[in-house]
Amino acid sequence: MKTINDINFNSRRALIRVDFNVPLDKSFNVTDDNRIQATIPTLKKILKDGGSCVLMSHLGRPKDGPEEKYSLKHTIKKTEELLGVPVKFASDCISEEAFKMSNDLKPGEVLLLENLRFYKEEEKGDVGFAQKLARHGHVYVNDAFGTAHRAHASTTIVAQFFQDKCAGLVMAAELDNAKKVLENAAKPFTAIMGGAKISDKILIIEKMLDVVDNLIIGGGMAYTFFKALGGNIGNSLVEADKLDLAKELIQKAKAKGVELHLPIDSIIADKFDANANTDIANNTAIKDGWMGLDIGPQASQVFSNVIEGSKTILWNGPMGVFEMEKFHSDISLVSIG
Numbered sequence: 001m002k003t004i005n006d007i008n009f010n011s012r013r014a015l016i017r018v019d020f021n022v023p024l025d026k027s028f029n030v031t032d033d034n035r036i037q038a039t040i041p042t043l044k045k046i047l048k049d050g051g052s053c054v055l056m057s058h059l060g061r062p063k064d065g066p067e068e069k070y071s072l073k074h075t076i077k078k079t080e081e082l083l084g085v086p087v088k089f090a091s092d093c094i095s096e097e098a099f100k101m102s103n104d105l106k107p108g109e110v111l112l113l114e115n116l117r118f119y120k121e122e123e124k125g126d127v128g129f130a131q132k133l134a135r136h137g138h139v140y141v142n143d144a145f146g147t148a149h150r151a152h153a154s155t156t157i158v159a160q161f162f163q164d165k166c167a168g169l170v171m172a173a174e175l176d177n178a179k180k181v182l183e184n185a186a187k188p189f190t191a192i193m194g195g196a197k198i199s200d201k202i203l204i205i206e207k208m209l210d211v212v213d214n215l216i217i218g219g220g221m222a223y224t225f226f227k228a229l230g231g232n233i234g235n236s237l238v239e240a241d242k243l244d245l246a247k248e249l250i251q252k253a254k255a256k257g258v259e260l261h262l263p264i265d266s267i268i269a270d271k272f273d274a275n276a277n278t279d280i281a282n283n284t285a286i287k288d289g290w291m292g293l294d295i296g297p298q299a300s301q302v303f304s305n306v307i308e309g310s311k312t313i314l315w316n317g318p319m320g321v322f323e324m325e326k327f328h329s330d331i332s333l334v335s336i337g
Helices: 034-049 072-083 096-103 127-134 153-161 169-184 198-208 222-228 240-255 297-308
Strands: 013-017 052-056 087-090 110-113 139-142 165-167 189-193 214-217 259-261 265-269 278-282 291-295 312-316
Touching: 013 034, 013 153, 034 052, 034 072, 034 169, 072 087, 072 110, 087 096, 096 110, 127 153, 139 153, 165 169, 169 312, 189 198, 189 297, 198 240, 198 312, 214 297, 222 240, 240 259, 259 297, 265 297, 291 297
Parallel strands: 013 052, 013 139, 052 110, 087 110, 139 165, 189 214, 189 312, 214 259
Antiparallel strands: 265 278, 265 291
16 A cells, blocks of 8 residues: 655645544534544645645535535634644635645645535546546545545545555554454454444445444434334434345344344434433434434443453444534443453
8 A cells, every 4th residue: 555655745736635524613613623633644744745735625514515614714723733834725626716726835835625515526426526626736645534435526536637646644544453453353343333324334334244243333324224123213314215225234244143233222302403402212212303313321331331342343433423512422431451
């Protein structure tokens, strides 16, 4: 695997897919900068070589073009603070102004492009859109491990337009860790899968079913499983077109001897809001008009017990809406010897 350590970026402009999909408060301040922090060593290496950086990312799930709350300009202050250099901003990722700004970058300078998902072509993996993005750099660097499984324009597609392409330090470390875990995992091996959608995790879930002893499912995707099993999930997140897939995964786990653990209960809310009214409900009987936003106390206890009995753990994705204080409740993590 080729990484940034194999390339000298002197006088070269790197187009870097980063993951700046970070939570913001009502005043648009970054409330968790871990993802930005993670990519700083990659950026510093490129700048130290004498190169320049063009950063591209998504933020949230905008539906119809630009929205203030999803603008990446809100991440500039935190990025500058962590990186220690000014960050220029292009208010449109493929405008002529944006291309001029990237073309005019001098060694040591950084440009952040506006949210890629303000264009629907990003998630569609549009080749023309990817080709336009490619105009921003001489070298392509993918340092967004959390989005690498998606065939989006800025991940899989754009790479074809570069002769020089490589993994950033975040990507390289994650792939190395994954390889170690998958090839040399001490048993019992437990995988914990969270996040919003089964469709985002299907490949990794199917891979895990071949190697793990336990598979814990949490986050928004869990409600698609309960809906598939005939449960009442209220207004909880569901992928209606993935109900058959959920049933298939349940059967595959059973056939492969994998213990599949779905959350027994949830902390539910009457709206998706930090100030919502909350309650606890069994995941087969969530009240109409209410939605599950975090695993409940019974699920937390069961999951903790499974984790405590494991020797290897691979965790991908959150169990709930951790950005909101009411849903910070988490598994009591234990030390694994």
